[in-house]
Amino acid sequence: xxxxxxxxxxxxxxxxxxRKRTVLYTVVMLPLIISILFPVVIELSGQKSGGIPAAYLPxxxxxxxxxxxxxxxxxxxxxxxxxxxxxxVEKSLEPLLATPITDGEILLGKSIAAFIxxxxxxxxxxxxxxxxxxxxxxxxxxxxxxxxxxMGIILLLLAPLAATLSIEMNVIASSRVSDVxxxxxxxxxxxIPFVGIYVAGEIGIITLDTNTLLIIAAIMAALVLVLxxxxxxxxxxxxxxxxxx
Amino acid sequence: MxxxxxxxxxxxxxxxxxxxxxxVDEGEIFGFLGPNGAxxxxxVRMLCCLISKTSGTAKIADYEIGNDADSMKxxxxxxxxxxxxxxxxxxxxxxxxxxxxxxxxxxxxxxxxNIEKFLKMLxxxxxxxxxxxxxxxxMKQKLAIARALIHEPEILFLDEPTVNLDPESAKTVRDxxxxxxxxxxxxxxNTHNLDEAQRICDKIGILNTKLMAIGTPxxxxxxxxxxxxxxxxxxxxxxxxxxxxxxxxxxxxxxxxKLTIDLENPEKENWAIVNAIVGAGGHIQTVTVLGSTxxxxxxxxxxxxx
Ligand SMILES: Nc1ncnc2c1ncn2[C@@H]1O[C@H](COP(=O)(O)OP(=O)(O)OP(=O)(O)O)[C@@H](O)[C@H]1O
Ligand SMILES: [Mg+2]
Numbered sequence: 098x099x100x101x102x103x104x105x106x107x108x109x110x111x112x113x114x115x116r117k118r119t120v121l122y123t124v125v126m127l128p129l130i131i132s133i134l135f136p137v138v139i140e141l142s143g144q145k146s147g148g149i150p151a152a153y154l155p156x157x158x159x160x161x162x163x164x165x166x167x168x169x170x171x172x173x174x175x176x177x178x179x180x181x182x183x184x185x186v187e188k189s190l191e192p193l194l195a196t197p198i199t200d201g202e203i204l205l206g207k208s209i210a211a212f213i214x215x216x217x218x219x220x221x222x223x224x225x226x227x228x229x230x231x232x233x234x235x236x237x238x239x240x241x242x243x244x245x246x247x248m249g250i251i252l253l254l255l256a257p258l259a260a261t262l263s264i265e266m267n268v269i270a271s272s273r274v275s276d277v278x279x280x281x282x283x284x285x286x287x288x289i290p291f292v293g294i295y296v297a298g299e300i301g302i303i304t305l306d307t308n309t310l311l312i313i314a315a316i317m318a319a320l321v322l323v324l325x326x327x328x329x330x331x332x333x334x335x336x337x338x339x340x341x342x
Numbered sequence: 343m344x345x346x347x348x349x350x351x352x353x354x355x356x357x358x359x360x361x362x363x364x365x366v367d368e369g370e371i372f373g374f375l376g377p378n379g380a381x382x383x384x385x386v387r388m389l390c391c392l393i394s395k396t397s398g399t400a401k402i403a404d405y406e407i408g409n410d411a412d413s414m415k416x417x418x419x420x421x422x423x424x425x426x427x428x429x430x431x432x433x434x435x436x437x438x439x440x441x442x443x444x445x446x447x448x449x450x451x452x453x454x455x456n457i458e459k460f461l462k463m464l465x466x467x468x469x470x471x472x473x474x475x476x477x478x479x480x481m482k483q484k485l486a487i488a489r490a491l492i493h494e495p496e497i498l499f500l501d502e503p504t505v506n507l508d509p510e511s512a513k514t515v516r517d518x519x520x521x522x523x524x525x526x527x528x529x530x531x532n533t534h535n536l537d538e539a540q541r542i543c544d545k546i547g548i549l550n551t552k553l554m555a556i557g558t559p560x561x562x563x564x565x566x567x568x569x570x571x572x573x574x575x576x577x578x579x580x581x582x583x584x585x586x587x588x589x590x591x592x593x594x595x596x597x598x599x600k601l602t603i604d605l606e607n608p609e610k611e612n613w614a615i616v617n618a619i620v621g622a623g624g625h626i627q628t629v630t631v632l633g634s635t636x637x638x639x640x641x642x643x644x645x646x647x648x
Pocket of ligand 1 (some may be wrong): 339353356357358376377378379380381382383384385425
């Protein structure tokens with residue numbers, strides 16, 4: 098596998114995505130809304146009774162932080178399903194497959210193209226979120242809550258892993274099914290387990306402390322490898338070329 | 343350059359291409375004719391290593407299709423213009439070509455030079471920065487041809503490149519193909535257009551799942567017989583007809599002082615016929631040979647399979 102070749106594909110896809118604003122907007126919108134919404138909620142809730150008590154703040158803040166695992170699991174879907182199924186819809190897959198490039202290089206290129214904007218939007222959202230939250234909670238807590246180890250693990254480990262898993266699911270879905278909508282719907286299911294973890298954390302089945310986060314990261318890393326194997330094994334150029342309508 | 347032997351492709355229990363054996367020489371324009379569903383696209387896809395063969399063998403240059411290591415080498419030396427052009431509508435004409443140039447490892451100078459050369463040859467240079475999505479069908483077709491040539495392949499596969507084109511654009515494309523022939527490129531051309539095939543191809547194969555015939559346009563025309571010599575005289579009389587009957591020719595009809603004679607080989611027999619008429623005192627105005635056309639040959643071969 099030659100990374101340079103994948104990068105050529107990724108660069109082309111990124112160019113198309115940037116020109117095709119609608120896809121880009123859907124990627125940027127979600128992290129932006131959440132990152133502004135949560136600080137607003139903190140600011141507004143319990144305003145009359147003097148705001149949220151300082152003791153509750155860390156609980157809330159660490160729960161909110163987990164959204165930066167859920168976001169990168171959701172936002173690669175429009176790009177990944179657009180870039181893979183899009184090649185087929187535009188009929189551009191046939192000439193592409195006629196060039197000296199391997200399946201792995203194509204898939205990696207497509208994955209990079211979905212990964213970069215997703216992670217960039219997640220990080221940008223997280224930066225806004227942390228700055229707003231710190232400035233709103235500093236007076237009560239007496240210290241800057243962010244950055245902290247939990248958020249570090251989330252942003253540096255869990256978020257990239259979640260984005261990767263989501264992209265792999267999309268790749269698998271779009272090379273198995275024959276139309277765009279089914280592919281993106283299947284791909285979108287990826288965020289459900291993360292919402293599950295979040296809910297489990299909220300209702301106290303697990304605590305989302307750094308240890309738990311590291312365990313989740315390890316499980317995700319193992320899944321990334323399994324899905325990578327499945328995605329390269331299921332991408333069969335002949336089938337995609339001849340069965341997709 | 344292209345060598346197929348008993349090449350066969352089945353989709354489930356449908357045989358799309360059966361026992362194809364043919365050879366295309368370097369620098370030759372090979373026309374692949376056949377009705378809808380004959381297996382032309384399927385053959386090109388097999389030769390371009392896009393789909394697997396079911397049985398048989400085929401070699402492109404010295405590489406074997408169906409062998410993974412060779413497939414990569416084949417893809418480097420071929421260019422494909424598929425039946426659906428498959429351009430990136432969101433990218434400019436220039437960027438479409440540049441992307442492909444990069445995939446083929448062309449250097450930056452090579453890409454620049456070739457993009458300019460081909461876009462100029464095809465009359466698209468002024469539109470280089472316009473999104474391919476806004477192009478007309480003909481312009482897209484031309485851009486797809488430029489794309490297939492960006493890495494200067496030895497062999498070019500064209501799947502119905504002039505379908506949907508207006509007569510003038512079709513001519514530009516045909517002239518361009520002939521231009522490529524001068525550069526010693528081998529060209530494999532799928533087409534429905536008999537006239538086009540006859541005008542530009544060195545060799546023609548007629549396919550209808552099986553290869554029905556292969557040869558030069560002339561050979562194919564001759565292959566089904568049915569040629570005639572038509573002689574216009576001032577006056578046809580019995581002396582002339584009797585003189586002709588002695589020559590033991592094919593069927594002779596006379597109408598309005600015009601004689602129509604069925605012949606196997608007019609080039610050889612016309613001399614004796616003209617001699618006999620002149621000997622019998624006839625005054626010849628014109629002598630015309632009517633051959634069967636490529637269309638006759640094509641229709642006959644395609645109907646035979648039904
Ligand atoms: N992916 C596929 N699955 C099943 N059958 C196929 C597939 N692709 C082609 N066929 C069948 O193979 C036969 C040959 O098709 P092909 O597209 O090669 O014909 P063609 O000569 O290119 O026709 P056209 O002139 O219409 O382009 C047809 O009967 C077609 O239905
Ligand atoms: Mg076809």
